[in-house]
Amino acid sequence: MNHSSERLWTSSFITLTLCNLLLFMGLQMTLSTLPAYAEGTLQASSVQVSLVTSLFALSAIASRLFSGKAMEKGGRNLLIFLGLAVSITAVIGYYWAGSILALLLLRMLFGIGFGMASTAFPTMASDIIPIRRMGEGMGYFGLSTSLAMSAGPLIGLSLLQGPGFGSLLISTAAALVLILPLSYRLTRKLPAHHKEPAAPPVAEIRGGTFRRLFIPCLLNFLLSVSYGGLLGFLALYGAEAHLEHIAYFFLFNAVAIVVVRPLSGKIYDRFGPPALLIPGSLFIVAGLLQLSFASSTAALFPAALCYGIGFGSMQPALQTWMIQSVEPRQRGTANGMFFNSLDLGVAIGTMILGSIALYTSFGVMYRYSALAPVLLLLIYTTLLIAKRYNRQKPAPKNSTSHSVAK
Template identity: 80%
Template sequence: MKPLETLKQSPERLWTSSFVTLTLCNLLLFTALQMTLSTLPAYVEDTLHGTSVQVSLVTSLFALSAIVARLFSARAMEKGGRNLLIFLGLAILLTALAGYYFTGSILVMLLLRVLFGIGFGMTSTAFPTMASDVIPVRRMGEGMGYFGLSTSLAMSIGPLIGLSLLQGPGFGSLLLGAAAALALILPLGFRLARSLPAGHQEPHEAPASASGSGASRRLLLPCLLNFLLSISYGGLLGFLALYGAERQLPHIAYFFLFNVVAIVIVRPLSGRIYDRFGPAALLIPGSLFISAGLLLLSYASSTAALFPAALCYGIGFGSMQPALQTWMIQSVGPRQRGFANGMFFNSLDLGVAVGSMLLGVIALYTSYAVMYRYSILAPALLLAVYLAILISGRSTKPGITHLSS
């Protein structure tokens, strides 16, 4: 990395080969995740004859184990253990995928979900932290917006591919496709290991231990908002396929396809909006779009009706998620970016886990349509909390600690 003085005077190039490679690795990682995350609940219910509670555990146990893994991964990142996290995490992920194919027991499946979560927690901490190190400081919102596009695209195309393979060639082809996506990361990871340093630290930066408690306090609000944002997404991942069966919608996977359209449209703009106006310009309208998308989804009775629902949800989620991640990265110093990214994904996974569990209980006593209407409470609460902070006069702007001397 260039010294800060040189960085201010030189052209701030975003699309370097390292940034493109990291973005592609992240896309492949999250595509493999989403291919299985959206399909395993239906597989467990239909093939392993699991109950609704066991189905929700398939998602929540994965998320909780990923959270625990990231707590240790953030420390490894500070000590320069990025390459170890990437390759060990990929090995664990591939091992768990192989285990899915041979298991015929719900208990073993749940144990493998814990193993998969550990591998994913390790790998998913490394890539965004490395990306935040190669993005120019003053283009952080735009850069993380483009990098986050890989996550959001995977959240849409992954379920679409996974559900299509599960309903077509079958479960084995689904696992083979996910394994192929992970295997493609290996040569790209070796390239990154040769081209990027083990870590990065700006001049005048305090050691991580000295400012860790302050960083944690600065991250509390965006973590809470990200948690609330992710609750409804847990309902989509865990139960959308089952909702399609309930409503007799054979092409329910098209929701994720239409979601891609919205994300591709909004993501390049959202990063620039963030850099110019801050998080409020994205979080407030985004909450309203997500609420509208969930409401429209709950009343969908045809494939055509999925389009406006997915469009609204994609605009909201696709603009809010990178805004929150950039906010968290800009609130800490460069050496703590691993910690900030870990907190971002932990709050996301915790929201998915809690959402899957709570919404699964609601669906058990009502229906999946009613469940999606209840899930609107999450973005509504997000909006209420954020507006309350704004009205109280407290600052909700990220403190860009790495620019201070």
């Protein structure tokens, strides 16, 4: 066995993980703060506040459809640097957005740029990570995403409530600018014209890849619905429930994710998705219900830990499941579908949950959001039971041609 081929922590992997961390940090620092800014400064309605998040997510989805084709044609470097340039331009433009319409247009522009870069980095990671350590490697790589999804809102809300909106934008732009030299160094190390192998025929995609990825995409979509409620409305919920330090939820959530991520990758490699998806769903339900009844900062601690354990273990499991379900040439498609289902869940989640909050309250809204992981759990356990039943179903006695290899 070639021991060097099994190395995970290469310089390329470390640099790539850092780039991904900074990219998602730049996203998350504004994703949770711009809704509060839109309501407080631009006097946006609840529906308009939900559009701040959902329009970004929808534009990122549309961008990835183009980005997947560009990856197949060897346009990796173009996606990275053009995507970063567009994202930085949008962040700078937030400062001069004097109306909700201008802010929404800039959010769509940011989504286009983010969709480009966020397609390239995970696909590069799946190429670098040794096959036998894919679950562990994607767990560590995904830790950068989850850590940013937890620490980013904490930093963003602290900057918005402290130094102000200008400092928030400067910090966000700085995080994105730092990726440029790191990406340049990374692309020089990897093949200069890295190119995904030729795309399979349309019939093969429809009959194989899309069918294999549909279930994990659906589960990822349901997982992301509740997360959209956190990103879009947690700051507003803090004001409603008189929780002055609501941003601590993201801090405690980050701690849980950092602890559980390395373990979840190894659990996945040994036991597969069920060992993470079933308990993870229960943790998320518990976290959302505890959050909806929180009346003090101390009550945020168990809620955030439960949600962080669940989300931090389920998200990389779903991504690794999708990557391992396709041929290497189709990893770009798998990663694109993973992030598209995530963004679609966030987009639809913020719109639906925002409508619920409009007629009830944010606390009640979070209780309703717990239905998404419950549905995820019901769908997945039903599929597992059906699969086990089909395996135990005896083959016809009069024919040996229908036997299936386990």
